[in-house]
Amino acid sequence: MAEHDSDREDREPDEKGVPFDEAAAWAAIVAGYGDEPPDPPGASPYKPVEDLALPAMEEDAAEPGAAEEPRPAQPLGSSVSFAPGVGPRDYTAPEPSEDDFDDDDEGHFVPPEPPPLPDSDTTARFAWLGVVGGPILLLLAVLLGWDMTWWLATLGIGGFLGGFVTLVTRMKTDDDQDDDPGRGAVV
Numbered sequence: 001m002a003e004h005d006s007d008r009e010d011r012e013p014d015e016k017g018v019p020f021d022e023a024a025a026w027a028a029i030v031a032g033y034g035d036e037p038p039d040p041p042g043a044s045p046y047k048p049v050e051d052l053a054l055p056a057m058e059e060d061a062a063e064p065g066a067a068e069e070p071r072p073a074q075p076l077g078s079s080v081s082f083a084p085g086v087g088p089r090d091y092t093a094p095e096p097s098e099d100d101f102d103d104d105d106e107g108h109f110v111p112p113e114p115p116p117l118p119d120s121d122t123t124a125r126f127a128w129l130g131v132v133g134g135p136i137l138l139l140l141a142v143l144l145g146w147d148m149t150w151w152l153a154t155l156g157i158g159g160f161l162g163g164f165v166t167l168v169t170r171m172k173t174d175d176d177q178d179d180d181p182g183r184g185a186v187v
Contacts (some may be wrong), residue, residue: 123166130163 037047043174141148 040112124170127163127166127170130159131167132163134158134160 134156137152137159138144141152141156146152
């Protein structure tokens, strides 16, 4: 409390002799709850969704006999609004025909065949079986309500750890690759 009082010394003092009536302020807020404030002067109400594509019309038109100055189709600086289902995204491109291509065009792109997958050895296959199969075995045991016996836990956890260690130790390092130094520019 002392910190707040020391901050007040720099500021102007509140109105003297007029206490703030907090109960009256809350009563005014509660009494005005739900009332919509009036629109500011010159504001127009929102247009319904059906009329979004139509230009804005002013309700307070001038006298019928008065000369009206020409206005642009859209107000300057405004954005274009489209009604749902109407607009530039409804456009579809025409299907290409054979007449669209000339002698230099080859038609559509056909990617080359991907290279075959590298052959894996039996050790790598069993390592991946342990890494993926161990957690799946433990998950099935929990979901199907099997008794968690020592051999089931050993097979699940040991298979995962053994497969993981096997895969990590068999990874190729930069030292194994003689043709690509991989350490930046070679001088």
